Amino acid sequence: MELIAIASDHAGRELKEYLLAFLAERALDVVDMGTDNDASVDYPDYGIPLAEKVSSGEIKRGILVCGTGVGMSILANKFKGVRAALVSDTFTARMSREHNDSNIIVIGGRVTGKDLAVDIVKSWLVTPFEGGRHQRRLDKIKSLEEGWK
Ligand code: RB5
Numbered sequence: 001m002e003l004i005a006i007a008s009d010h011a012g013r014e015l016k017e018y019l020l021a022f023l024a025e026r027a028l029d030v031v032d033m034g035t036d037n038d039a040s041v042d043y044p045d046y047g048i049p050l051a052e053k054v055s056s057g058e059i060k061r062g063i064l065v066c067g068t069g070v071g072m073s074i075l076a077n078k079f080k081g082v083r084a085a086l087v088s089d090t091f092t093a094r095m096s097r098e099h100n101d102s103n104i105i106v107i108g109g110r111v112t113g114k115d116l117a118v119d120i121v122k123s124w125l126v127t128p129f130e131g132g133r134h135q136r137r138l139d140k141i142k143s144l145e146e147g148w149k
Pocket of ligand 1: 012067068071
């Protein structure tokens, strides 16, 4: 498994730490991009650097956590090549890989329980993209991005 990155704001930090412990147990190579304490921060300050790394290809996949996951997913999907999926169940996590080739998973730390979040991440990490007709659909999104200034 390639290197992955994880980041959160204060509202997602506890879940981020829990996910980090799970990922470390599995000996997965993870870059922790903060935040590292409970002080209130602005989620874009942590989400943008991670989304930039995924957009540039420096990192293939990332995990973002904020309170609901909404702010992080809005910002991540502003980046070319980023397909961020806000997920609160395992089925959607799997489908976001099979059908959407999601490269960032976003979870709400105030929404999703810790063990469910681990299950979501586990499933998301191992599920491959199916390609085929789904690639054709992603190509249409890619064409849309080509027009971005
Ligand atoms: C922080 O209070 C909260 O607004 C943030 O974590 C996130 O839920 C935004 O979408």
